[in-house]
Amino acid sequence: MKKLNLFLVVCFVITMVVPVGCSEEDPDENTDNFDRQKMLANWADNLIVPGYQAYLTRLNQLDRDVGSFISSPSTETLATVRSSWLTANLAWQKVGMYEIGKAEEITLLNYTNIYPTDTASLEAAIMAESYDLTSVSKQDEQGFPAIEYLIYGIKSSDQEIISLFSDVRYQTYLKDLSARLKMLAETVFLDWRNGYRDTFVENDGSEATSSVNKLVNDYIFYYEKHLRAGKIGIPAGVFSGSKLPEKAEGVYSGSSKVLFDAALQAMIDFFNGANGESLAAYLQFLNTLTRGENMAQAINAQFDAAKDKASSLSDSFNKQVVMDNSLMLETYDELQKNVINLKVDMLQALNIRVDYVDADGD
Numbered sequence: 001m002k003k004l005n006l007f008l009v010v011c012f013v014i015t016m017v018v019p020v021g022c023s024e025e026d027p028d029e030n031t032d033n034f035d036r037q038k039m040l041a042n043w044a045d046n047l048i049v050p051g052y053q054a055y056l057t058r059l060n061q062l063d064r065d066v067g068s069f070i071s072s073p074s075t076e077t078l079a080t081v082r083s084s085w086l087t088a089n090l091a092w093q094k095v096g097m098y099e100i101g102k103a104e105e106i107t108l109l110n111y112t113n114i115y116p117t118d119t120a121s122l123e124a125a126i127m128a129e130s131y132d133l134t135s136v137s138k139q140d141e142q143g144f145p146a147i148e149y150l151i152y153g154i155k156s157s158d159q160e161i162i163s164l165f166s167d168v169r170y171q172t173y174l175k176d177l178s179a180r181l182k183m184l185a186e187t188v189f190l191d192w193r194n195g196y197r198d199t200f201v202e203n204d205g206s207e208a209t210s211s212v213n214k215l216v217n218d219y220i221f222y223y224e225k226h227l228r229a230g231k232i233g234i235p236a237g238v239f240s241g242s243k244l245p246e247k248a249e250g251v252y253s254g255s256s257k258v259l260f261d262a263a264l265q266a267m268i269d270f271f272n273g274a275n276g277e278s279l280a281a282y283l284q285f286l287n288t289l290t291r292g293e294n295m296a297q298a299i300n301a302q303f304d305a306a307k308d309k310a311s312s313l314s315d316s317f318n319k320q321v322v323m324d325n326s327l328m329l330e331t332y333d334e335l336q337k338n339v340i341n342l343k344v345d346m347l348q349a350l351n352i353r354v355d356y357v358d359a360d361g362d
Contacts, residue, residue, distance in 0.1 A: 153252030
């Protein structure tokens with residue numbers, strides 16, 4: 001009898017201390033009935049694969065225009081290659097967040113859009129006619145920022161840039177940069193088309209390695225580190241304590257804002273889906289609240305607040321930081337508010353763990 005009473009006491013204490021429903025479940029186990037596979041199919045078929053296809057189409061055009069410029073450097077061919085560079089870069093902004101599958105394997109983002117470009121090393125490589133663009137140490141000497149430098153910033157006037165490209169060394173490097181961008185994008189796109197799409201959709205569980213958990217983490221990481229910090233916070237001096245206008249994206253072309261706008265819109269489109277199941281729909285399904293508000297609506301409202309604040313920014317964030325950095329800092333603050341909504345509230349609602357290390361104390 002004493003043993004039985006002791007057993008009942010122990011059971012009572014455990015029941016009081018351990019939260020009900022948590023003691024024997026995997027923290028990553030999802031128990032709701034939301035159709036994750038349908039959401040994955042919507043992401044793949046209506047956002048990711050079409051996004052990569054459009055991106056590759058734009059890169060093919062860029063590559064052709066680079067070839068025309070190299071064959072016949074002129075004011076007209078320079079203007080054309082600049083236009084196709086921007087168009088391809090805008091298409092990139094729509095897929096840059098999808099660092100999963102083959103893109104993760106080949107670290108697509110790091111070889112595509114690391115800025116600022118290491119201009120000294122880039123020019124040394126051109127002069128030496130010796131470089132390996134597959135090297136990790138060469139990631140900041142290639143991609144869109146490196147091409148931008150060559151067609152906008154390497155000389156102070158268009159005519160000087162045109163004259164420079166009579167040199168076969170510059171021709172070869174520019175052509176290699178364009179061809180590599182196209183090759184990397186093609187590698188990822190074909191992987192999605194040739195089997196990874198089905199693998200991605202079928203991996204619809206709730207484990208840390210499931211497609212939903214991995215891509216949602218990638219999405220938030222991109223928002224936090226590349227959109228909020230890379231495009232706004234770093235040039236504005238949020239992390240350094242002093243302004244760093246030279247670290248703005250699109251620093252030579254003055255295209256910072258249009259690239260930022262495209263990336264922010266891509267993040268909004270992903271959250272809301274493409275006429276199908278999405279993160280917003282998932283939160284609505286769960287009837288989730290944050291600080292008393294509907295969570296999906298609160299996140300979208302904060303996206304709108306960030307867009308509204310950013311609408312007054314200059315086309316060139318380099319110039320914006322120099323002339324009036326307060327607006328950059330205010331834009332950063334609006335973006336930061338959704339880091340809390342997405343990274344804390346939404347992940348908790350969806351029972352997804354953060355799978356990356358936060359290095360800036362947010």
